[in-house]
Amino acid sequence: MRKIFIVEDDRFITAIFTMFLRDLGHELVGKASLGREAIEKCKKLKPDVILMDIHLDGELDGIQTAEMLKREMEVPIIYISSDTSSPVIERAIVSNSYGYLVKPINKKELGISIDLAFYKHRVDLEQKEREQGYREFISNSPLPIVVLSKEKITYLNRLGLDIFKTHYIEDVMGMPIKNFVAEEFYEEFSHIIHSSISNDQSIKPFLTKMKTVHGDHYWVEIAGSKVNFNNHQSVQLIFRDVSAYKLSERKNQAYERALFEGENICFVLDNTYKIIRSNTFTSNTLAKETIVGQPFTSLINGTPQWLTELQNIDCKKHKGQRVEVTLCNGKTVKLNLNVVCSVNGVIDQILLT
Known part of the structure; x- marks a missing residue:
């Protein structure tokens, strides 16, 4: 049994939904005809699924109401409308709904849509919890960590910012990693990343030359692995700045030449x-x-x-x-x-x- 809330300004359709929900074994915990009213009631009643008419009376339509609800609570919303015009469908897609049923509604379709929305939302919540734990792990890591999706930086911790020599996440977030790899090393870098994803293998430590946001070069040793982040196949990279080691190596080579040659x-x-x-x-x-x-x-x-x-x-x-x-x-x-x-x-x- 799911707790269902209906947002519909047509009393006749609301009555049909009420009958359908009873036959399907679900509990109707509340209903509203206006967007603001629906938001206040849902915050108190905490339904499992919301059935949302798109064209509501009042200042908020169904999509606007859904967007506001999602900022207040975690709940799957199924849109219900007779409107199948492209602009409305596009708005519904962008709002990340859990379904779109076209009136008149079939009871069986309604039951299937409610179950799908409920279980998909549960899976999404579990994924969010895992990602939140992963974000906390990255944030608290004693090593610089950068997450790439499609070779763009999608997440990094504070020490990751230090690697790029910036305090501002907007300097690197969403930027192509290519912007921060020395040009002569990028082909090798890209090949290693793609091989890891395609072969489902961890990235063994390799040496490459990077650039800070100011264009200064430095040496790093990078290791990593494939991860799922924000529902996207991504790569987690762990950086170790070895510039001091490389400088020491060059000095030692110079000393060696001076001593032994x-x-x-x-x-x-x-x-x-x-x-x-x-x-x-x-x-x-x-x-x-x-x-x-x-x-x-x-x-x-x-x-x-x-x-x-x-x-x-x-x-x-x-x-x-x-x-x-x-x-x-x-x-x-x-x-x-x-x-x-x-x-x-x-x-x-x-x-x-």
């Missing part, structure tokens, strides 16, 4: 003082074809005090020092000594440059 003595030792890396200049200076893998002490004269003291230093507090060493060819050189600590606070590598 330059004309300077350099050694990298492990914590047993075995050489794990050097450069061609050092090998040539020592007249050795290769020195990697050899004990450092085999390439110097004696054991300098600083090398012995390394065993007792506080790795985390070591600020680097200048040391002197005599190579096995008799040449004395001064080198900068720095240590790399392991996660446990012990020496992992020793750099002599």
